[in-house]
Amino acid sequence: MYGFDYHRPGSVADAASALGGADDGKYLAGGQTLLATMKQRLASPSDLVDLGGIADLKGITVSGGSVSIGATTTHAEVAASADVQGAIPALAAMAGDIGDRQVRNAGTIGGSLANNDPAADYPAAILALGATITTNKRQIAADDFIVGMFETALEEDEIITSVSFPAPTSAAYMKFKQPASRFALVGVFVAKTAGGVRVAVTGATSVAHRGPKLEAALNENFSASAVDGVQIPVDHMNVDIHAGAEYRANLVKVMAKRAVEACG
Amino acid sequence: MTETGIGAAVRRTEDQRFLTGNGNYTDDINVFGQTYAAFVRSPHAHAKINGINSTAAAAADGVVAILTGEELAADGVGPLICGWNIAGKNGVEAHNSPVHHALAMGKVNYVGDHVALVVAETQAQADSAAEMVEVDYEELPAVIGTGKALNHATTIHEEAPGNMCYDWEIGDASATDAAFANAAHTTTIEIVNNRVIPNAMEPRACLAQFNKGTGDWTLHVTSQNPHVHRLVMSAFNGVAPEHKLRVIAPDVGGGFGSKIFIYAEEVVCTWATRKVGRPIKWTAKRSESFLCDAHGRDHVSKAELALDADGKFLGLRVNTKANLGSYLSTFASAVPTYMYATLLAGTYTTPAIYCDVQGVFTNTAPVDAYRGAGRPEATYLLERVVETAAREMNIDPADLRRRNYIQPDAFPYQTPVVHQYDIGDYGASLDKACDMADVGGFAARRADSESRGKRRGLGYSSYIEACGIAPSAAVGALGGGVGLWESADIRFNATGSVTVMTGTHNHGQGHETAFAQVISEKLGVPIENIEIVEGDTDKGPFGMGTYGSRSIAVGGSAIVKAADKIVEKGKKIAAHCLEAAEDDIEFAGGNFTVAGTDKVMNIAEVAFTAYVPHNYPEGVEPGLHEQAFYDPLNFSFPAGVHICEVEIDPTTGETEIVNYTAVDDFGTIINPMIVEGQVHGGIGQGVGQAMLEGANYDENGQLVTGSYMDYTMPRADNLPNFNVGTTSTPSPLNPLGVKGAGEAGAIASPPAVINAITDACGGAMIDMPATQEKVWQACQAAE
């Protein structure tokens, strides 16, 4: 790890100005991605602006049929929240299956979304549930937030402050784990919402994305057998030592079926 | 059996300190004036070095020194060695042994190869300066792939034409050919034994110090064999005279073989500490462990089994290409030869066996012994070909094995490939395992799985291994450069407590408990009064260390021999004090008694008398302190049967081990709880190799599986509850009747797992690791 200056502001505004004043600064949330890359000397920010001291960024509230989760809320807190379990059990279960206990106790929803790892779970959740990302500057719909591999709509100094999830009629997330990292080799999030069925896929390609063909089939007939008829294109699938394209495409289908069955 | 003697499930006394964070590992040790080392490592698999410019790095903050191979050579430090010569076919007397410089001399041969040493005031400064060392590399094509290395367009070492280290053979080729000519059935398989990375919990580390006043070096190092480290570093590397070098292997967090070897890092740091005049600490980062710890396995083989119409094995013919990596590690040459092909008879009466092995160089990390070392490779190949033959001939696989077992009355049994087995009852283990695994109920369980859309399979592994290495003369005759005896030193203190020093080393095996149990049993001393001391060349007698499941069979035997000497001397002292003839003194449970009387003297009193010899037999030396060296008469041969049952989801290839049974014959068991733990850990490692682990180099020689994000270690949820049992035929060849239990699980389990998976997937070959994707593909093909 290289040297850096450390800041721990008490407000979002102070955080933004601390970053603005830094040469090449980074926000620090749970550090589960950022600190590892720094330790490996793959990242060398001049300044770390720790968001952990900002009370406003933490906590979970439910109102008007939607759940709002502060950006620095940890995966463990989301998993254990009675509010989340009650309104969107699939989301609580998903958070409870991220990484291991240590990762869940440190990693945050804001950090996960800002990072937008192609195999991360939260990106699939916000797409399938039609969440809204609130920042210190604006509100961004999930479909606009996810841009590409490790790429989001966030500007350099923009801070995610909270994420709001409208509660679906029912939802389920099925994750097939990469055996070593236990990130999603393929994860499929299916949600029945007021506006129809939404399906999001993570791990399979360079970035989490909606599955329009699966959505169409499921809107017509919400059953596992409906998934059978959908052709999952193999050409954009990731290929690595853990899975080839055919296998990943197969897993998309199998995970989608399992998720549909779990939705009931 | 006493509460703390042989056979008692005594809790491991060492665990208290390990589990409460009070262990004392090499990296925990810090000394005044200590500096930190970072190695500049090759980013290329194969390259010429046209120059090294360390001017800028040397000027960086905190840098104490930057040293290269030129300086190492100028100081006369010798290259790293391989201690076992393998003579080849056609009278070739020596294998090709390329020079292995501890720091590169003009060329690097694998990613992670050692180019220069940076010594600095802090670790961060050393790491930063290492990045600043400019190395002018001229890349060369990389030789990658065990099956592709021979006569590759690129030659790695001039000394090894065609990238061949040796072309070696064992067995009777013409008798084997004749067996095939008479066969009713021949089964042929092509089989890969995947390369694995050891992944001890504690990474390798060393702390080298030189005392200018006395001219002594002290090296703390993560070693399974500190005396061997000292011997090699003085005799071959010449970094310090043997009597001036103290090697201490303190608590060591796992080795699995990878800490046997004498690596570049400790040689270079021990040399450099004197040069820079400061202690030097080096601790591997996990990524360095992946790149530079000696890897294990990595064979590509063809095996053919000849059978008669009744399924009797007539002959076995094997060709193996063994990947030795870029250089020969300390014992690398022996692993795919004498540790491997000598086990190809397995538990069977196969009369004719022939195996030839080509050891090849590639631009990858050196490959050497890893838990089981050669024996897992032999067992995997043999048990896969046997299971395949059973399927091809429609014979029940258990039955086929039973028909070919060496029978209990046939011992000692001379195999066609060197070993003479001392004792065993393989059928007893098979029967017990079938019973425990409820093989009879398998058909119903399979039907149930199928009704749920799943596939189910059952696989056997009937293994034997050669442990307790090894009779020195036999080792020497086969090319080994060392003797493999063991030593023990038992020192009674005047107050009756006992300090026992042995040349073996505890890095997870529980020696502090098991050895104390042996002493407690033999000398009647409570175990809390016994201290087992290992791992310091200045304390204990010379010993050969711990590997090859040798510690109890060889080291334990040395302890028994020394204990016998204690009793012998104690009898003289007791006879004098009790005014009886020495022949009338009996010893049991810690008491010397005059036969037929109630006159008694406890061993603690005898010890006190020995150190305060006011009333003492004439001609007997004071003190109660005995030493013994024990050279085994033969290897020991643990054997057993493991049965694995899997259930597979054919839609994804998800494979669950639903039942795993292990029945092992370890002879006498000192501590059943420790042995069970060793079996569990071994199976875990074997399941890892079979289903999850695999070192993967891309065609340029970059290690793709260089971190836990991509290298899959087995975890608790990959494993079932193990169903563990034993049978016992105590070894007649050592005083305890023990055989060794440290490696059996890792040796037995891979074929059991793969035989189960292939059974579930319709029988087609699946190479390890049987990943979910491969299993899914096999299920697709079977449907």
Ligand SMILES: Cc1cc2nc3c(=O)[nH]c(=O)nc-3n(C[C@H](O)[C@H](O)[C@H](O)COP(=O)(O)OP(=O)(O)OC[C@H]3O[C@@H](n4cnc5c(N)ncnc54)[C@H](O)[C@@H]3O)c2cc1C
């Ligand atoms: C062993 C391990 C296993 C894991 N397994 C999984 C898994 O199974 N599934 C999964 O989804 N993830 C997994 N993760 C990742 C984990 O979920 C992390 O929480 C996540 O990647 C980053 O969150 P963080 O809070 O640690 O962010 P940090 O590492 O602190 O930051 C990550 C990035 O986000 C930026 N950032 C952080 N917070 C904000 C904010 N509020 N606004 C704007 N930018 C911000 C930072 O500047 C940085 O660039 C795993 C991680 C590890 C180490």
